[in-house]
Amino acid sequence: MTQNAQNAQSTQSTPDTQNAPEAGNGTVLVVGGTGKTGRRVAQRLTARGIPVRIGSRAAAPPFVWEDPATWDAALEGVGSVYVTYYPDLGLPGAADAIGAFSAQAVARGARRLVLLSGRGDKGALDSEERVKESGADWTVLRASWFHQNFSESFFLEPVLAGELVLPTGDAVEPFIDADDIADVATAVLTGPGHTGRTYELTGPRSLGFGEVAAELTRVTGREIHYRPVPVDLYRAGLEARGLPVEFADLFGLILDGRNAVPAHGVREVLGREPRDFADYVRETAATGVWNGAPDRP
Helix, strand or coil, X not given: CCCHHHHHHHCCCCCCHHHCCCCCXXXXXXXXXXXXXXXXXXXXXXXXXXXXXXXCCCCCCCCCCCCHHHHHHHCCCEEEEEECCCCCCCCCCHXXXXXXXXXXXXXXXXXXXXXXXXXCXXXXXXXXHHHHCCCCEXXXXXXXXXXXXXXXXXXXXXXXXXXXXXXXXXXXXXXXXHHHXXXXXXXXXXXXXXXXXXXXXXXXXXXXXXXXXXXXXXXHCCCCEXXXXXXXXXXXXXXXXXXXXXXXXXXXXXXXXXXXXXXXXXXXXXXXXXXXXXHHHHHHHCCCCCCCCCCCC
């Protein structure tokens, strides 16, 4: 829900074999290794000289959540796993898949499982419990919504079109940078002291979507407006575009205020503050990603 400058600051340019995973030797499987956080985690681990296997449909061997027959080959020789689930951990069927995969990973010799979960997502709690029940040395990372939702997916097209039409009202969210999540995940995968811990990962302050639109307008020079709409209308729009209507339900995580207050997980793990949304916008605008036209009206 992802730049280069942050990557350069938080990865090492030479291999560091002393940072090999504490729990279990061998390769780290990064499930969702081409996604927003997964590819960043893979980059950081590779920079440290740690063997990485990408878990994705296009990888060799492929990894497909809907096809458990693909899991065994992906887990061969793996000591640790960074687990992300697509499309969302709180959707029906996710917990069963997470539970089955976690048990298989442990049976194949993976000791450390780091799960990317959603902050305040009650539906994701079942998946978290299934990881804990697997017998692995587990860590849960509960993240708020990503800065990169506005530049890499989900909200990029509306930003390019100049209007964020969302069922979020006046609610606020402490958006987090995907680079911060990747830094935390890398630290947890490679360092001691994180087994059995749950970290809440957010940015340093909470923003409403009107504030997001204003910041994007100020930095990009484009007029970007925020228009709140009812959830039912937004759900109908998703259906009309052939997108999962369940995505509309995820906005409930923002609307009831359960995630409005920032947390301190980034500081707990890394000893520094997370990146602010304004810094993300300034650095991302320099890449030109917001200079184009939307793919569709």
